[in-house]
Amino acid sequence: MPRSPDFVDEAEGDEKGTRRPNPIDVHVGSRVRFRRMLLGMSQEKLGEKLGLTFQQIQKYEKGINRIGASRLFDLAQVLGVPVQFFYEEAPVGEPSQLVPDGFAEKPAEGSIVEFLRSRDGLELNKAFVRISDAKARRAIVDLVRSLANDETNDNSVG
Incomplete structure (x- = not known):
């Protein structure tokens, strides 16, 4: 090659x-x-x-x-x-x-890898892994999913 x-x-x-x-x-x-x-x-x-x-x-x-x-x-x-x-x-x-x-x-929309490489992505992940309470981590994931779904629904309403 x-x-x-x-x-x-x-x-x-x-x-x-x-x-x-x-x-x-x-x-x-x-x-x-x-x-x-x-x-x-x-x-x-x-x-x-x-x-x-x-x-x-x-x-x-x-x-x-x-x-x-x-x-x-x-x-x-x-x-x-x-x-x-x-x-x-x-x-x-x-x-x-x-x-x-x-x-x-610009990275492709929804690029997880690019987000993880960003300052916000790194900061969010470093803070998240320091949370020792599994229920608290689960609640954060649920909250983020909920917010993301709200934005998707808001954007699809014409």
């Missing part, structure tokens, strides 16, 4: 040579960010543990700089996950199919 290029040209013949990161590098970087945030770790702290600057961590997380195999192994050790964690839910297909239309694409 042919390997996709490190960077994909944004437009052929662009005299400025504008390029964007490879989608797999962006995905791996977003998984680094997701795990770091889930642990409540700053970019500075992660960088310290790896002997890197926070700027380098930012570049990894955005997919601007490719993460090498040994660095990915080190990241997995520090973040307490197996290396394959970074590839979970990675885009598949031909390299030309993996090229996004732009950096600021």
Whole structure:
């Protein structure tokens, strides 16, 4: 299987040579960010543990700089996950199919994974797992379902 290029040209013949990161590098970087945030770790702290600057961590997380195999192994050790964690839910297909239309694409509506990666999603989940009372957790889930159903019903009324 042919390997996709490190960077994909944004437009052929662009005299400025504008390029964007490879989608797999962006995905791996977003998984680094997701795990770091889930642990409540700053970019500075992660960088310290790896002997890197926070700027380098930012570049990894955005997919601007490719993460090498040994660095990915080190990241997995520090973040307490197996290396394959970074590839979970990675885009598949031909390299030309993996090229996004732009950096600021909105996630698909109802995307659970994207919500969990968001600041609100992380905060909600971190707080929820600290609730020790099973009945209280169940009541929260029921409340959220009820609110979501109310919104669905409100939107369907024409």
